Amino acid sequence: MGMPDAEGHGPPDGLPDLPPEWGRVVIPDDASELADEARQVRRELRRLRRRSGLARPARSHPRPDGRPPLGLPALALVVSMLITVTGLAAVTWPRSIRSGSTPTVVPYPTAVPSPVGPLPALDLVDAGNSPVPLRGLLPAMIILVDVCACAERVTEAAAIAPPGVTVVTVTERREVDTSPIPGVRALADPAGGLRAYLHLAGHPGQATALLVDREGTLVRVVPELGPVEAYRDDLAQLTA
Incomplete structure (x- = not known):
């Protein structure tokens, strides 16, 4: 299994293990917290596209069948899948009640005696x-x-x-x-x-x-x- 998070939880069942060189991966409780990372990844992808376009012609290093190389599209696909899986894990991963917190208790209405029937x-x-x-x-x-x-x-x-x-x-x-x-x-x-x-x-x-x-x-x-x-x-x- 992959590395556990800060609370000792491993990855949810059905998700693949993460590479050990990635270190500890912390998944936030709110998936919206990943918005900044997603924007940073998109900026990096745009920068790589510009550099790739300036460094070599579009037809350099063609594949044997004449089609363009797959490096950049494959990288974009992998990053997109990683962002999607991380967001799903953040939403569905069960979390224990943190120490010091008090669970919310909804008051139950007091039962009123009533006739049997x-x-x-x-x-x-x-x-x-x-x-x-x-x-x-x-x-x-x-x-x-x-x-x-x-x-x-x-x-x-x-x-x-x-x-x-x-x-x-x-x-x-x-x-x-x-x-x-x-x-x-x-x-x-x-x-x-x-x-x-x-x-x-x-x-x-x-x-x-x-x-x-x-x-x-x-x-x-x-x-x-x-x-x-x-x-x-x-x-x-x-x-x-």
Whole structure:
């Protein structure tokens, strides 16, 4: 590989090595910095053309086939290619952050809490296998108890639910609990449409709660129904 620059970088992949007699070649960060060198090379080429024209006739030292010598055009082509390759390397060569400099950080806007999404318009079934529109129960705290009855947690939720908020337990089994907890309406979702719509996976020993306002907006998902302090404020806001 060619000689590395001042930061220890070698030439980019795909570029040929530079002759060692050229010494260390420093490529500027801005390709426009090569403008002075380019002008100097062009002046030197014009000077060589004038000297070449004065020193010998145009037909001196012809090539065997009678065409003019290739020395000067070849030199011009090589210099032009060198300037082009150097400019491309200056633009595409990756540079590390210099010591002492601080990278620019674009501030990211602060996230604003927003509702989780809408509640699907599903029909559940009661103990008599009669359809019950889910949106007809709003506002509601819907507790999915298909993998955990969690009777103690459900009882706590029903005890702090404000007036007007329906506490509903939903299981994916066809059999609805015939001895429900006081203040709690027990329903079934045999097709599992509620979990499927919300992409909620059941975890053994855990009940998941959905807090839904009167507009049908799912304002919060409680993945694991725990102590009431974790969701008391959100539950109180469902009737606001």
